[in-house]
Amino acid sequence: MQKQYSKSRSWCTPVSKGRTPEGKTVLNVTLFSCNNTSRVVPSVQLDANNSKFGFEDIYHVSNVIGEVFDCRSVEEAKLRYQNTIRTASEAVEARGCLAHVCFALDTSGSVTKQQFSKGRDFILDITAILGNDRRTKFAAGQYGRRTYKIASMTGDVATFNTEVGFSPYRHDSQTSVGSGIVFCHSQLRRARKNAADANIVNKMVVIGDGRNTFDPIRRANNFRRKVGGEISTVSIGYPGKEGERILSEVAGETGGVFTVDDYDELSEKVEDLVVEICGISLDL
Structure with missing residues (x-):
């Protein structure tokens, strides 16, 4: 029997959607990068037909309500991986x-x-x-x-x-x-x-x-x-x-x-x- 392994937790459902005048979909999210060049992006344009989205590497998603993401958990995950x-x-x-x-x-x-x-x-x-x-x-x-x-x-x-x-x-x-x-x-x-x-x-x-x-x-x-x-x-x-x-x-x-x-x-x-x-x- 084929073994299926779960998808990464970095995939999540958008909090809300909006549209630009050009018709592009805007998702109301904030991205935090756990490194010295942390940046906040209040909106991200994605495919309107895609109900889920993900971001590469150690980018994690937080909604605009102000949820705090603890970057230490990423460092702990790195240590677990090295172990x-x-x-x-x-x-x-x-x-x-x-x-x-x-x-x-x-x-x-x-x-x-x-x-x-x-x-x-x-x-x-x-x-x-x-x-x-x-x-x-x-x-x-x-x-x-x-x-x-x-x-x-x-x-x-x-x-x-x-x-x-x-x-x-x-x-x-x-x-x-x-x-x-x-x-x-x-x-x-x-x-x-x-x-x-x-x-x-x-x-x-x-x-x-x-x-x-x-x-x-x-x-x-x-x-x-x-x-x-x-x-x-x-x-x-x-x-x-x-x-x-x-x-x-x-x-x-x-x-x-x-x-x-x-x-x-x-x-x-x-x-x-x-x-x-x-x-x-x-x-x-």
Whole structure:
């Protein structure tokens, strides 16, 4: 059965709506940024047909009545997340995680540069954990109008992380999720063929908003049939119902569907993905 993971708490319902003379919708909210450049925005223009809205990273929403948001809770969430990385790393080091993992990252214009960076950082966090088993190997590619290789399958985690860290945001005009799946299919098939251990886990992690200009479902099913691996999808940006459907179908019946938005729930999602890949308990 497919595992569904809850959406971030940074999504909420608008307090009230209004319209500008140009016909644009205005939502009566105030945004607070928990950093030294805090700013207040009394209104935000959004799609009139969208009854929910969200803001990236650690922006949180407060209504105009004057609700106070305590930024310390964000710092506490960051500390919990850092503790999750440490605990999961120790569990992998103690119990092992024999896996080949390939990441496909959305670099199209439908995700913002900040959302792309969030997905890229998520890859680095996962490899920081799984790399504690030196047998584990990683590959990564970007997908937009076509595939851009970041790194071929390798056990050199330091070099892999460098390649991922320097991979650019391309803002492509199209989003071919299927090409990202084909890239990882090729990497994982070759790695499985050359693997000394037949029990190694073959895992694909597709990161994006699910918006797609080509059909990825057939390619995802083809990977599961020919390689025997599983796919998890990680949602970044604002996929909408169609994007959510595509991410869910790409993951299939056994893969996890994750939504990455803020630190408050990110710890649980990292834990779940590590457990899903490694098949180990993180309790020491």
